[in-house]
Amino acid sequence: DADVTQTPRNRITKTGKRIMLECSQTKGHDRMYWYRQDPGLGLRLIYYSFDVKDINKGEISDGYSVSRQAQAKFSLSLESAIPNQTALYFCATNSGGTNTGELFFGEGSRLTVL
Amino acid sequence: GENVEQHPSTLSVQEGDSAVIKCTYSDSASNYFPWYKQELGKRPQLIIDIRSNVGEKKDQRIAVTLNKTAKHFSLHITETQPEDSAVYFCAAKRYSSASKIIFGSGTRLSIRP
Numbered sequence: 001d002a003d004v005t006q007t008p009r010n011r012i013t014k015t016g017k018r019i020m021l022e023c024s025q026t027k028g029h030d031r032m033y034w035y036r037q038d039p040g041l042g043l044r045l046i047y048y049s050f051d052v053k054d055i056n057k058g059e060i061s062d063g064y065s066v067s068r069q070a071q072a073k074f075s076l077s078l079e080s081a082i083p084n085q086t087a088l089y090f091c092a093t094n095s096g097g098t099n100t101g102e103l104f105f106g107e108g109s110r111l112t113v114l
Numbered sequence: 115g116e117n118v119e120q121h122p123s124t125l126s127v128q129e130g131d132s133a134v135i136k137c138t139y140s141d142s143a144s145n146y147f148p149w150y151k152q153e154l155g156k157r158p159q160l161i162i163d164i165r166s167n168v169g170e171k172k173d174q175r176i177a178v179t180l181n182k183t184a185k186h187f188s189l190h191i192t193e194t195q196p197e198d199s200a201v202y203f204c205a206a207k208r209y210s211s212a213s214k215i216i217f218g219s220g221t222r223l224s225i226r227p
Contacts, residue, residue: 035217040123042203042219043158058214090157101207102148103215105157 006106019078023091032074037088081113116141120218133191137204144206152201
């Protein structure tokens with residue numbers, strides 16, 4: 001089945017370390033997103049990309065960067081992790097060919113920053 | 115900016131009873147309203163959506179209603195079952211391929227046996 005895959009699924013790191021979360025998809029979608037989930041705060045958009053040459057900031061981009069290496073790959077980096085970046089991170093994709101655009105999520109990457 | 119408020123944050127109902135989750139949105143240009151369900155330890159998945167040209171949509175035990183004048187929309191689950199226990203997110207979007215989806219803060223629904 002076509003899917004959205006995230007690695008790593010769990011990561012514990014220390015303050016100040018550089019972390020990269022990777023996302024790949026086999027759905028053939030052109031659009032990819034990174035969301036952060038915190039209890040009581042829902043899903044907040046960090047960055048999104050509508051195609052390989054397109055990168056856009058979301059609601060909470062400070063402290064994060066992204067790279068769209070190919071249509072199927074979108075990685076999220078924390079250059080210098082801090083404890084309040086501890087969260088569950090989701091990659092998502094959808095097709096630009098529809099106006100509604102159902103999001104398909106990966107299984108999530110749980111990051112803990114000590 | 116665009117904002118979606120969701121209430122309540124937690125909801126506990128007796129199995130077999132109905133559950134209602136309510137959302138309001140700020141962007142009057144929003145005209146597409148999806149609902150996602152996230153079971154414990156799983157990824158969010160779309161369960162139902164509604165467009166602004168429709169006031170209500172049903173799918174088996176789930177229904178969504180929309181009041182564009184008041185900028186309110188709601189999810190109704192009837193005859194609740196244990197498998198309905200999950201976190202539910204409402205969202206709003208302009209009906210345009212270039213716009214982003216804005217999510218509410220989520221409702222944790224628990225079904226009591």
